[in-house]
């Protein structure tokens with residue numbers, strides 16, 4: 001198993017822009033948004049956002065997954081089709097609960113993106129093979145609540161949480177709105193709709 005951005009780079013910009021994750025984050029035509037992806041995994045969502053012009057800071061706590069990501073980023077730097085997007089991606093191997101508050105303040109990040117490993121059973125048939133392997137390696141992320149709170153405290157504009165399509169929202173706050181993807185749903189929490197000071 002390895003992380004690889006090449007298949008995503010074959011998609012045209014118009015189709016990437018239509019991806020639910022891009023709409024949920026609020027990326028419209030080449031905006032230079034700063035996004036913290038606090039649950040980076042294999043970096044696919046981060047790569048889509050970076051391809052569309054966002055500066056993406058990826059935090060991954062698993063040393064194995066962070067090594068897979070670092071390998072993918074290193075290979076992508078050598079590929080002219082991928083290099084412009086990966087130049088906008090920065091990887092941190094760390095627990096986001098610790099790093100997110102510091103990084104969000106330092107970068108004045110507009111968006112914090114969370115895609116925790118689902119604990120819910122019964123979605124296996126819909127989960128891609130690489131995610132099944134990650135789940136076997138890491139198990140579910142059962143400690144998402146404090147990270148969600150840190151995200152809401154840190155983001156200047158919005159927090160986006162990827163959920164299984166039929167799962168309830170994360171506890172603690174109702175989403176401002178949701179965007180349906182193919183098998184997933186993106187819950188959007190507007191922190192400051194104007195992006196101005198809170």
Ligand SMILES: C[S@@+](CC[C@H](N)C(=O)[O-])C[C@H]1O[C@@H](n2cnc3c(N)ncnc32)[C@H](O)[C@@H]1O
Nearest residue numbers: 039040041042043044045060061095096115117
């Ligand atoms: C479902 S995967 C993310 C997949 C990713 N969105 C993608 O497109 O490839 C969730 C990842 O979040 C990481 N993670 C969970 N909690 C974290 C935390 N507090 N800090 C950093 N990484 C975390 C897990 O180790 C796992 O690799």
